[in-house]
Amino acid sequence: MAVAEETLLQQLIRVEPQLKPPQHYPNMRALEAFLEGELRHLLEERGLGYSVALLPGGRYLAQVVDDRSRHEATGFSAWKALAKAYLRWRGLS
Amino acid sequence: MVAVNEELYTILSLMVEDMPEEEGQAALSRLAVMRSTGGFPLDPYLAEALEGMARSMKQKDLDALVFQLLESRSWERPLPLVGLELAVREHLGRSGFFYQVERFPDTPLYRVALGRTKPKLRLEEGVSQAPWAGLLALSRRFYGWR
Numbered sequence: 001m002a003v004a005e006e007t008l009l010q011q012l013i014r015v016e017p018q019l020k021p022p023q024h025y026p027n028m029r030a031l032e033a034f035l036e037g038e039l040r041h042l043l044e045e046r047g048l049g050y051s052v053a054l055l056p057g058g059r060y061l062a063q064v065v066d067d068r069s070r071h072e073a074t075g076f077s078a079w080k081a082l083a084k085a086y087l088r089w090r091g092l093s
Numbered sequence: 094m095v096a097v098n099e100e101l102y103t104i105l106s107l108m109v110e111d112m113p114e115e116e117g118q119a120a121l122s123r124l125a126v127m128r129s130t131g132g133f134p135l136d137p138y139l140a141e142a143l144e145g146m147a148r149s150m151k152q153k154d155l156d157a158l159v160f161q162l163l164e165s166r167s168w169e170r171p172l173p174l175v176g177l178e179l180a181v182r183e184h185l186g187r188s189g190f191f192y193q194v195e196r197f198p199d200t201p202l203y204r205v206a207l208g209r210t211k212p213k214l215r216l217e218e219g220v221s222q223a224p225w226a227g228l229l230a231l232s233r234r235f236y237g238w239r
Contacts, residue, residue: 032179033175033179036175036179037175040175040196043196044196047198047199048198049195049196049197049198050195050196051193051194051195051196051204052193052194052195053191053192053193053194053206054182054186054190054191054192054193055191056191056208056210058186063195065198066198078179078182
């Protein structure tokens with residue numbers, strides 16, 4: 001689990017270096033707030049549409065949308081789903 | 094902003110009175126520190142939301158949410174709205190809701206949807222500039238308060 005998180009986060013930082021957390025966060029939730037906030041800020045600045053949903057089963061579904069395409073991904077937290085959907089939109093996953 | 098902080102302090106102090114003594118004392122001293130160091134660094138929407146939540150939530154749920162908000166977040170842009178939204182979403186998720194927050198490109202608007210499967214499937218939707226406030230407004234419909 002920890003390995004998978006690291007991999008997704010490292011991949012995201014490699015693609016978007018500005019998403020590198022500026023400090024070590026004392027808990028996972030603070031890191032989640034940072035990543036979701038920064039990622040959504042980035043999408044909004046680039047004029048992309050997106051959505052984040054908690055499904056009835058407890059999984060998260062995220063979409064990244066532009067004029068021509070819609071990429072989606074699921075995850076166990078909102079930022080992971082959003083990060084995967086964004087990487088798919090970039091054609092990197 | 095000062096008025097908001099004082100109002101918030103009053104609400105929180107009242108809530109603390111209902112807590113077990115040891116917990117209440119600890120919470121009170123944290124509140125005192127926060128107030129003496131320049132007040133609560135919170136979004137002004139919070140005071141408005143508190144009033145709505147106070148009418149629609151059980152006291153213990155409200156206590157838990159507010160202390161979670163105060164203790165676990167730092168409120169630096171562009172994070173405050175997402176931080177607050179995460180706290181509200183976590184609370185709604187724990188209360189048995191599912192939801193969606195959707196950004197409309199090139200507008201300042203978000204579509205928010207909130208649903209429940211029990212006792213029967215029900216979905217409410219709205220449009221808001223602040224997703225967390227939109228979600229809270231929708232949740233009030235489920236509790237029968239507008």
